[in-house]
Amino acid sequence: MARDPKNPPDLDAAYALETPDDNLRLYGDWADSYDHSFAQAMDYQLPTHVARTFAELGGDGPVLDVGAGTGLLGEALRPLCDLDIDALDLSGEMLAVANSKGIYRKLIEADLTKSLPLAPASYGGVVSSGTFTHGHVGPDAIDGLLDAAKPGALFVLSVNAEHFEARGFADKFEALAPQIEDYHIKTVQIYGAGAEGDHAGSQGHLAVFRKHSHP
Structure with a gap:
């Protein structure tokens, strides 16, 4: 059966992810066509919303792009x-595509549900688009990022x-209140006017928040 470029079956598969192994299989197969079959076909706007918000608030670097995928947020x-x-x-496989775009200083292949190979207090900004969603990555992963x-x-x-x-x-964000400041929520449309299908709306x-400036 031909794939419908306006509602790729991979999107439903992505929302059904439950384990890291599920994630690896899906995105390993999807990496080479992801930008075209998903991002372009669905007019994917979420990376732009995240980037603009970070820039407008004067975000500093170095920046960690969490769940960077093929580098759309970068x-x-x-x-x-x-x-x-x-x-x-x-x-x-997704990181290899991201690397080909010449955006990133470093590539870090790691599982957010486990201990991360990141030096403490090493990033001035942390951004993420589309990673904290229906899949296996839950709110506890934010602890390692902090x-x-x-x-x-x-x-x-x-x-x-x-x-x-x-x-x-x-x-989770309520529990993190002693560790963060300036916390607020901004609601955006994930897909633009060109999107069609069940997930278009x-x-x-x-x-949006900052790690507390004082211990």
């Missing part, structure tokens, strides 16, 4: 901020709006 951020950006993703951030580091993390409360993100919450 591509959106590069013209707005002249900062070093590192890409972190579980999929080596450890890797400098005091005052700006975070802009997208979370699928439908699952923000159901998957525990709202409770989906929204994302951008969780």
